Amino acid sequence: MFYGFGSIIYFAILIVNAIAVLSExxxxxxxxxxxxxxxxxxxGFGNDVYGQQDIGVKARxxxxxxxxxxxxxxxxxxxxxxxxxxxxxxx
Numbered sequence: 448m449f450y451g452f453g454s455i456i457y458f459a460i461l462i463v464n465a466i467a468v469l470s471e472x473x474x475x476x477x478x479x480x481x482x483x484x485x486x487x488x489x490x491g492f493g494n495d496v497y498g499q500q501d502i503g504v505k506a507r508x509x510x511x512x513x514x515x516x517x518x519x520x521x522x523x524x525x526x527x528x529x530x531x532x533x534x535x536x537x538x
Contacts (some may be wrong), residue, residue: 466515
């Protein structure tokens with residue numbers, strides 16, 4: 448039971464690491480997934496400037512990638528160090 452749970456944790460950490468090291472200039476901007484906001488064409492009363500009212504799936508994924516890259520870089524260093532030490536000390 449715990450072997451499967453540990454594998455899920457390792458997989459999640461691996462995915463978060465992969466998202467955290469994505470380069471916005473080299474990779475994300477080339478495929479059109481840059482987090483630079485584009486002004487809405489018809490920003491009027493009731494809509495904010497960047498059209499966040501009816502945000503799509505692609506924009507949500509871009510925001511998630513940006514948030515992971517911003518918020519998880521420092522904690523990932525500690526988590527990765529703990530996993531490395533655990534793997535070295537594990538018999």
